[in-house]
Amino acid sequence: MKKHRIFWLLAATILAAGCSSDDTPTPPPPPQACDLSAQGTANCYLISGPGDYSFDATVMGNGVSTERAPASRLAPVAAGLVWQDTPGLLSDVELCEGRVCFTAGGKKGNALLAVYDAGGKVLWSWHIWATDYDPASGAAKLNGLTWMTLNLGAVATDYDASGTVKGMVYQWGRKDPFPSVSGWTDAGGITVYDASGSTADPFRTEQVARTDNLAEAVAHPTTFYSGTRDEGDFGPYDWLTTDASAMNDRLWETMTDSGKTLFDPCPPGWRVPRKESWTGLNETNFIWDDAALGRRHALLGYYPAVGSRGAATGEWNFVGGSGLYWSSSATEDCYVSTLNFLPAYINVQSNANRASGFPVRCVSETAGDPGEDPGTIEKYELDRVTESAYIGFAGDDASANYYIGLANVPFELSDEGEQLPTQPGMIMYLDLYGDTSIDPKSAVLPDGTYTVRSETTSGSANATYTWARMMTDEHEIVYRRTTGGKVKVRRTDGGYSIEGTFRSSDGPDFTISYTGEIAFTDRTPGPSVLPIVDPVNARFTEAVAQWEYSGDQSDRFTIRLLDGRMENDELAEGYRLTIDLLSEKLSEKGNIVIQPGRYSIGSDYVSPMTFSVGALYSLMGIPMYTGTYCQQARPDGLTPLCGFASDGTIEVERSGDRYAFTVDITTAEGVSVKGTYAMNEVTFIDNAPYEPAGDWLSILREDKTVIFAQDDASECRVWRYDSDDGEPTEFEILVDNNTTDEAFQLLVLAPAGSTSLAGTYTAPADPDRPGVGNFVPGYKQLSMLKGTWGYLLYDFRVTNYVGAPATEGTIEIRDLEDGKIEIQYEVKDDAEPQNTVRSVWSGSIRWIN
Numbered sequence: 001m002k003k004h005r006i007f008w009l010l011a012a013t014i015l016a017a018g019c020s021s022d023d024t025p026t027p028p029p030p031p032q033a034c035d036l037s038a039q040g041t042a043n044c045y046l047i048s049g050p051g052d053y054s055f056d057a058t059v060m061g062n063g064v065s066t067e068r069a070p071a072s073r074l075a076p077v078a079a080g081l082v083w084q085d086t087p088g089l090l091s092d093v094e095l096c097e098g099r100v101c102f103t104a105g106g107k108k109g110n111a112l113l114a115v116y117d118a119g120g121k122v123l124w125s126w127h128i129w130a131t132d133y134d135p136a137s138g139a140a141k142l143n144g145l146t147w148m149t150l151n152l153g154a155v156a157t158d159y160d161a162s163g164t165v166k167g168m169v170y171q172w173g174r175k176d177p178f179p180s181v182s183g184w185t186d187a188g189g190i191t192v193y194d195a196s197g198s199t200a201d202p203f204r205t206e207q208v209a210r211t212d213n214l215a216e217a218v219a220h221p222t223t224f225y226s227g228t229r230d231e232g233d234f235g236p237y238d239w240l241t242t243d244a245s246a247m248n249d250r251l252w253e254t255m256t257d258s259g260k261t262l263f264d265p266c267p268p269g270w271r272v273p274r275k276e277s278w279t280g281l282n283e284t285n286f287i288w289d290d291a292a293l294g295r296r297h298a299l300l301g302y303y304p305a306v307g308s309r310g311a312a313t314g315e316w317n318f319v320g321g322s323g324l325y326w327s328s329s330a331t332e333d334c335y336v337s338t339l340n341f342l343p344a345y346i347n348v349q350s351n352a353n354r355a356s357g358f359p360v361r362c363v364s365e366t367a368g369d370p371g372e373d374p375g376t377i378e379k380y381e382l383d384r385v386t387e388s389a390y391i392g393f394a395g396d397d398a399s400a401n402y403y404i405g406l407a408n409v410p411f412e413l414s415d416e417g418e419q420l421p422t423q424p425g426m427i428m429y430l431d432l433y434g435d436t437s438i439d440p441k442s443a444v445l446p447d448g449t450y451t452v453r454s455e456t457t458s459g460s461a462n463a464t465y466t467w468a469r470m471m472t473d474e475h476e477i478v479y480r481r482t483t484g485g486k487v488k489v490r491r492t493d494g495g496y497s498i499e500g501t502f503r504s505s506d507g508p509d510f511t512i513s514y515t516g517e518i519a520f521t522d523r524t525p526g527p528s529v530l531p532i533v534d535p536v537n538a539r540f541t542e543a544v545a546q547w548e549y550s551g552d553q554s555d556r557f558t559i560r561l562l563d564g565r566m567e568n569d570e571l572a573e574g575y576r577l578t579i580d581l582l583s584e585k586l587s588e589k590g591n592i593v594i595q596p597g598r599y600s601i602g603s604d605y606v607s608p609m610t611f612s613v614g615a616l617y618s619l620m621g622i623p624m625y626t627g628t629y630c631q632q633a634r635p636d637g638l639t640p641l642c643g644f645a646s647d648g649t650i651e652v653e654r655s656g657d658r659y660a661f662t663v664d665i666t667t668a669e670g671v672s673v674k675g676t677y678a679m680n681e682v683t684f685i686d687n688a689p690y691e692p693a694g695d696w697l698s699i700l701r702e703d704k705t706v707i708f709a710q711d712d713a714s715e716c717r718v719w720r721y722d723s724d725d726g727e728p729t730e731f732e733i734l735v736d737n738n739t740t741d742e743a744f745q746l747l748v749l750a751p752a753g754s755t756s757l758a759g760t761y762t763a764p765a766d767p768d769r770p771g772v773g774n775f776v777p778g779y780k781q782l783s784m785l786k787g788t789w790g791y792l793l794y795d796f797r798v799t800n801y802v803g804a805p806a807t808e809g810t811i812e813i814r815d816l817e818d819g820k821i822e823i824q825y826e827v828k829d830d831a832e833p834q835n836t837v838r839s840v841w842s843g844s845i846r847w848i849n
Contacts, residue, residue: 746788
């Protein structure tokens with residue numbers, strides 16, 4: 001190592017953060033080297049000038065263990081430079097008595113240093129951030145926290161054409177940095193150098209292939225691990241594991257106090273912010289700067305639109321147009337809370353997949369948690385009900401919708417029918433989903449905890465319609481949208497006790513409480529059917545089992561048992577029982593099998609050995625039955641009585657190709673329905689689509705161009721969907737070639753209120769969280785093909801479409817003359833290996849709504 005004795009006599013105390021001539025570190029550093037770990041160990045160290053430096057190489061990060069990741073002492077035998085983004089940034093990297101020692105040349109940039117065992121395996125690695133930025137000088141204060149005003153690893157202090165202000169990106173829970181691409185487009189490159197100053201290419205992208213990938217990620221700090229799908233073709237998109245049940249929510253937060261862990265990527269004294277840390281940022285104070293491709297805040301400074309690396313592919317997306325910043329806090333359903341912004345959108349508690357690559361903006365480690373700061377939480381005691389409605393079977397899982405308005409002030413109705421406070425105070429609306437009530441006319445909201453999320457399933461408080469309208473002390477009407485939280489409901493002698501805790505994107509977090517009666521008005525849409533009132537004990541003589549599809553965990557069947565007579569597909573006499581059954585996954589084309597055994601009630605439409613509850617909904621005034629239910633014929637052709645299953649068991653026996661069924665269920669009204677089908681033949685109907693030969697949805701085995709000839713009888717239909725809360729406008733586009741029975745389906749997201757399809761749409765950084773300028777990737781929901789499918793073919797064997805879902809690529813739509821449009825796209829499917837799907841279509845469109 002080069003020795004700068006005279007220089008260090010003058011400069012050792014002023015050149016690097018944490019260095020002091022009075023420090024006495026253990027173990028002692030080599031003479032004259034600045035001890036970066038004297039004030040605490042970490043995975044990143046700042047250096048601010050030329051000279052000799054060292055840090056403790058025996059401690060993993062800050063040495064603080066976390067869940068399933070204990071910190072242990074390292075015993076390396078060598079050290080070296082992995083990469084540096086500026087030639088000559090660091091030199092003379094070596095292991096010196098349990099420390100990493102190196103020399104800095106005085107340039108700005110980033111580097112990764114590592115220590116190795118005797119076999120050359122990386123034991124640990126550290127990020128060196130060479131910069132003249134002093135985080136402690138003029139640091140911003142917000143929500144009880146001290147903030148860095150630069151991204152971790154940024155070299156420039158404001159917008160520059162080369163993009164060095166963007167800093168590093170990280171996969172959530174990992175300590176190691178990945179450089180951002182140069183410039184402000186997705187196509188920018190990354191150039192790093194080895195110790196000799198030659199260009200290097202250490203970075204790799206691999207799909208995670210283990211249920212526990214932590215040790216591999218530590219040993220391969222330059223490998224970006226893209227995530228995989230899990231149950232039902234969703235998530236976890238985690239670099240750590242292929243199994244959602246093996247995810248670790250505490251990689252950047254300790255279990256006991258949500259403190260900094262051994263994997264936190266920030267320097268000593270700093271940490272990744274918790275999820276509540278950006279509370280209060282909004283369109284008014286966090287302003288988009290079009291010239292600088294980012295947002296600015298008076299205190300927090302400039303946030304560049306870094307873009308992101310996709311969780312599924314590792315590819316860069318929306319550089320210069322999107323900003324996503326990690327928090328340390330995992331959320332429910334495999335996600336992590338993030339700051340998310342676009343030019344016309346802000347969400348301070350958005351969600352993202354853990355395998356994504358986002359930047360980090362560090363906050364002081366010792367500052368208080370804003371979520372625990374009483375000054376950042378507002379409390380509202382509500383004392384009156386403004387409205388309360390019950391809608392049976394409104395949820396996606398046949399749950400009921402309980403919609404409640406609570407207030408602490410009088411209100412009046414606007415010309416549009418909106419409830420407006422007449423004095424300062426709040427009206428809070430809760431959109432809750434729970435079990436159906438036996439008597440809809442006297443509906444009872446079930447006890448329990450309802451979680452704020454985008455779902456309409458039992459136990460959810462739908463985020464779109466759980467919100468508050470308020471009047472300020474200045475008599476201004478404002479709104480509080482919820483981005484998370486919980487509503488706790490408990491029945492009392494006097495009615496209900498309701499307590500809610502909410503995160504908000506439009507101001508401080510807040511809580512509400514209400515105690516009192518709530519009388520629900522039944523608004524379940526008609527028509528209704530009369531219930532079965534007398535017990536049923538039937539001997540079924542016919543059995544038809546329709547195999548609907550095979551999922552990841554189960555085969556789904558619709559089984560119809562008949563004790564009576566049908567006329568024109570209507571029950572004319574006796575009873576008919578319809579069973580929605582989830583069998584073990586046994587069936588295949590040409591060999592349909594129902595698993596024998598006892599089936600119990602279920603509601604997730606996934607778990608084997610369950611049958612689903614019965615439900616009724618209305619489609620254009622026509623009653624539609626779903627799930628498991630029994631019909632009883634009535635005289636003179638009247639609509640049959642119906643009992644919807646809410647509990648019970650169904651026994652299935654098998655002998656060769658013959659089956660027996662024993663039914664013992666209870667309806668929602670408490671009526672017993674029993675019946676038997678003696679061991680006999682069953683008529684099987686194969687309604688399952690032909691599945692591709694792989695763990696994917698695409699039926700393609702090669703690239704595909706969807707061709708539309710001039711004389712084809714093609715048609716373009718468009719559905720437009722707007723929301724009332726500023727969410728993107730959705731355009732669903734279906735183009736059919738009625739000559740070849742081929743088609744494509746697009747679902748693109750335009751700015752709120754858009755009336756034109758024109759634009760360029762790309763795959764979202766997070767497949768589960770698309771935004772403006774994205775298309776929604778293709779997926780399958782039960783037997784329905786949703787989102788964007790670059791190729792569709794109508795399969796008459798199953799009377800449904802099959803095809804290739806789009807997972808990445810670009811869609812361009814242009815307006816032509818006379819109201820016509822041109823659609824051109826090139827996308828990739830989800831097969832392994834992927835296939836490219838292309839098409840060009842132009843013509844008139846037919847608006848459906």
